[in-house]
Amino acid sequence: MTGLKTGQMTSQGGVTVRDLSWGVRDRRILHDVSLDCPAGTVTGLLGPNGSGKTSLLHVMAGLRRPAGGSVRLGEEDVHDMSARTRARRIAVLEQHSSTNLPLTAGQVIELGRIPHRGRWPAGRQEGAEEIAEAMRLAEVTHLVDRDWQTLSGGERQRVQLARALAQQPGVLMLDEPTNHLDLAHQIDLLATVRELGLTVIAALHDLDLAAAFCDHLVVLRDGRVVAAGAPPEVLTSDLVDDVYGVEATVGTHEHSGRLHVVWHDERAR
Amino acid sequence: MLQAVEAVEAVPPVRRRTPGGWVSGALLSVALLASVVLAVGIGSVHVPVGDVVAVVLRRFGAGIDNVTVIDDRIVWQLRMPRIVGAAATGAGLAIAGAVLQSLTRNDLADPYLLGISGGATVGAVSVLVLGAGVAGMAGGPALSIGAFVGALGALALVLTLSTGRTGDLPPARTVLAGVAIGQICGAYTSFVVMMSGDHDAARRVLAWTMGSLAGVRWSSAVVLLVVALLALLVIVACAADLDAFAFGDSSASSLGVSIRRVRWLLMVGTALLTACLVAYTGAIGFVGLVVPHVIRLVCGPLHRRLLPLSALAGAILMIWADTAARSLVEGQEIPIGVVTAVIGAPVFAYLLRRESRTR
Known part of the structure; x- marks a missing residue:
């Protein structure tokens, strides 16, 4: 178990989680989770299915109220903010988003302006520049008039990213954002997100991608943090064996110099 | 990556043909005004459009004096309140349906989702059948009050059943609670009607459950x-x-x-709205279910358009349904629920068919 760096300085806009616990009815799902996501960095949440990654993201995003502990954004407690204020500062990209409504991609992206808009329409152009910029960053400008229902999985994910960016958040929370994407789109999405300079917290499954695009990794098992730190400190063959129950070699690729994980299993060819 | 983007751009973007919100709003507003003026003229005594306008203008203080007492009575006292009531009821049911469909993400949601119609029927039946013996009890106000109290009772039961520990109203549980309470109300209604042995009461109960605007005067229309x-x-x-x-x-x-606050406010709010409408007109079906779908198919699902346009379309549909109900068969009222279904269903079927061809 790699110890958590406590007492770290949190600059304005960073996310600090302290002793967070949360559960559904009597089942405790998160146990005393503490972690630091410094402003402008990318933090990867790793862990097997059911380890509490999505729950942690939801509690950190303020969508669920914790049973104990706190989540701070800069100096403010996320759960003391009004829903509207929170939505202007934290945007969430869900693992899977579906609707049965006949919306266009442009209309979906425009949903991101809801936290910035008043009750009564204040002219059509509210947020037009922000929306255009969000579409440019997510590379979806050409999709604006397309019907949401006709978009591919990758296009949907990028449209939702544009919607999240239209919220102009300081913090972006991503729940397995690369789930339905092919390799090129996985790399593309994470590279785009990294270049934004936002505080990013992403639940990820792919260990190589996590090592390549994250500044810090936090590993969860059964709702507890079992390791946290820079990718080379966290991603060890012992940890992969311990957390995922898979034998693995962690090495550095000779050309790219990047960390990569090769697993072994006698059932494989 | 570049190739992928190019491949996507090669596909011509599918533009959704949605007419502008202001244009649709203006068209529907004009249609609503025209419907009011035309529908007032229709009935056992025909009143020409010019006379209708004269009566209305005189009532609003314009210096017009060539209006006959008969015309004023027919247009202003008898037909106008009923048409205003119909428009308000249609608009109210349409927006209630639109809101509940969105909140529950259920296409089949209608304004009576929270047991409102069942509860109102229990109240109305109690007044019609059980109160019939008491002098003066079976009249209009008592019926409205009975229906309103019944609707509120059913709403309270549904909310008690479905509100969670945290005060949330989960859509699935709320819909099921509405169904359960609706069944109980239906059983009570059937039992009371069958046991009363009063054929006239049974007929009136049946007529009430299909809705009617025949009893609407200015006081209720306002x-x-x-x-x-x-x-x-x-x-x-x-x-x-x-x-x-x-x-x-x-x-x-x-x-x-x-979400909790918004869902509670809107679910309870639309239920109270529906309870008020039902108290005066009975449970008129179809408008609240179909009108929002039609508007969504034509103008898209965003609510700043959907809600006002649904209100206008609901008002127009209800005015014409009521006009047909009171004037198609000489000397007799057709239940308005029958008319709304007959007008609404084919329009809806046509739009669904068109939609399924394009998507």
């Missing part, structure tokens, strides 16, 4: 209009909140919507 306009104002103020529910609860919450 109440209906105020209630519908107030509800429209509150609900349109929540238009963006309703849009945020497009991708479900979590997404709405992450867009800054206090």
Whole structure:
């Protein structure tokens, strides 16, 4: 178990989680989770299915109220903010988003302006520049008039990213954002997100991608943090064996110099 | 990556043909005004459009004196309140249906989702059958009060059953609670009607459950209009909140919507709106279910358009349904629920068919 760096300085806009616990009815799902996501960095949440990654993201995003502990954004407690204020500062990209409504991609992206808009329409152009910029960053400008229902999985994910960016958040929370994407789109999405300079917290499954695009990794098992730190400190063959129950070699690729994980299993060819 | 983008761009973007909101709004407003003027003229005594306009202008203080007493009575005293009441009821039911469909993400949701029609029928039946013996009890006001109290009772039961520990109203549980209470109300209604052995009462109960605007006078028309306009104002103020529910609860919450508060406010609010309408007109079906779908198919699902346009379309549909109900068969009223279904179903079927061809 790699110890958590406590007492770290949190600059304005960073996310600090302290002793967070949360559960559904009597089942405790998160146990005393503490972690630091410094402003402008990318933090990867790793862990097997059911380890509490999505729950942690939801509690950190303020969508669920914790049973104990706190989540701070800069100096403010996320759960003391009004829903509207929170939505202007934290945007969430869900693992899977579906609707049965006949919306266009442009209309979906425009949903991101809801936290910035008043009750009564204040002219059509509210947020037009922000929306255009969000579409440019997510590379979806050409999709604006397309019907949401006709978009591919990758296009949907990028449209939702544009919607999240239209919220102009300081913090972006991503729940397995690369789930339905092919390799090129996985790399593309994470590279785009990294270049934004936002505080990013992403639940990820792919260990190589996590090592390549994250500044810090936090590993969860059964709702507890079992390791946290820079990718080379966290991603060890012992940890992969311990957390995922898979034998693995962690090495550095000779050309790219990047960390990569090769697993072994006698059932494989 | 570049290739992927080029491949996507090679596909011509599918433009959704949605008419502008202001254009549709203006067209429907003109149609509503025309419907009012035309429908007032229709009936056992035909009143020409010019005379209708003269009567209305005189009533609003314009210096017009060539209006006959008969015309004034027919247009202003008899038909106008009924038409205003119909418009308000249609508008109210349409927006209630639109809101409940969005909040529960259920296409089959209608204004009676929370047991309102069942409860109102229990109240109305109690007055019609059990109160019939008491002198003067079976009249209009008593019926309305009975229906309103019944609707509120059913709403209270549904809310008690479905409100969670945290005060949330989960759509699935709420719909099921509505069904359960509706069944109980139906059983009570059948039991009372069968046991009373009064054929006239049974007939009146049946007529009530299909709705009628025959009893609407100015006093009730004004109440209906105020209630519908107030509800429209509150609900349109929540238009963006309703849009945020497009991708479900979590997404709405992450867009800054206090989902519990909004859902409670709108579900209970639309239920109260529906209870008021039902108390005066009976449970008129179809308008609340179909009108929002038709508007969505034509003008898209965003609520700042959907809600006002649904209100206008609901008002127009109800005016013509009521006009048909009172004038198609000489000397007899057709239940308005029958008319709304006959007009609404084919329009809806046509639009569904068109939609299934294009998508």
